[in-house]
Amino acid sequence: MKVKNKAHVEASIVEAYLVEEISIFTSQYFEPQSILNFPGRSSGALKKRWLSGSEGYIIETYILINCEVVTPYYESFLNELYEHYDSKEPTIKELVATQFKDWFKHRVKDEINYTGNVLLKLHYWGPTTEVIRLPCYFVNDYNFHTERHSVGKSTFNCGVCVKSSLYTNTNSDFYGILEEVIQLDYPLIPNMQIVLFKCRWVNPVRGMKVHPRYHLVDVNFKKVYQKNKPFILAQQVVQVYYTEYPSMKRDKVDRMTVCKIKARRVVDDSR
Known part of the structure; x- marks a missing residue:
């Protein structure tokens, strides 16, 4: 609700938006001090399961x-x-x-x-060991859906990417599909939580190719990462989507092209 003063509706709305934009802008310069309770919000029906x-x-x-x-x-x-x-x-x-x-x-x-x-x-x-399963989770200014929750929808919100520590090296990034969002609770202190993404990762060696000149990334989900490390912290993930590769050649029919998505409310400082 943007209107706080009904006697001055327009001014009240403007003031509320200014406060919101300032808080979003300044938040770009501060990082949370702990992986616990990282800012994010869930939506959809919650379910529980045991690890x-x-x-x-x-x-x-x-x-x-x-x-x-x-x-x-x-x-x-x-x-x-x-x-x-x-x-x-x-x-x-x-x-x-x-x-x-x-x-x-x-x-x-x-x-x-x-x-x-x-x-x-x-x-x-x-x-x-009892966790909460979340079908949707909003974090890092991205709206993530699990693969199952994305079925039948017009948008693709289950593509994930984890940037490597070498930010200039696209070959070191990991790409995958979000299969499950789980929330862990720490009983020692009330309301202490961590949200993890369980993903199906593309093999970065056998299942990914990067164009040497244009740095376009192609992935093949038939060549998945077999190591038993599917989990990642929600705050470490950025969103991508995959589109079919524009080729009918046999060696490229299973490939998909990675398209990067700009986070909501991100200030563009590329100019």
Whole structure:
């Protein structure tokens, strides 16, 4: 409701829009201090389900790796691995995926009894295994729909992209389809939540091609990323959509072209 003063309707509407635009503009310069309760909103009918044991382990490990309060422990764990495994990257990644969560909880078990860091305690106890499934989620100024929720709709809102740390290298980006949006709750502190996207990712080596001159990206969803890492934080995702490749050649019939979408209310500073 934009009208606060019915005696001056037009001025009240203008004032409300000015306040909204100023708050949106200034918010571009500030980042949330935690991955918990990142700004976003859901819509549609909510459902609940239980995470499997493997899902819960993968999710909690991923959250710990991406949490700032856990970063010193993660770096310490990596240093221990590098001392024993001579920086063999495949081995290091596998050990992080299978051992870091247990190592972290064993390491901080005694610390949480006297530390004043509430977030450290929060991640030690972890989230509940009962999660809420969301059909739609608005985050990063994008309106995301799950693949199932998008069926029969005129818009395509389930295309996702995760930018690599090398922002100038398009070859390092990951592209996929949003299959599920889940909300995790942390029982230690009321109303502490994290929203994750479960996606089907294209294999970045075998299923993706980038034009060397125009940097256009083609993907093939028949060549999916087989590694067991489907989850991503909602705030790490940008939206894309896929269109059929304009060719009838046999080697290109399964390809789709990636089209990037500009986020709503984003200030265009390209000029």
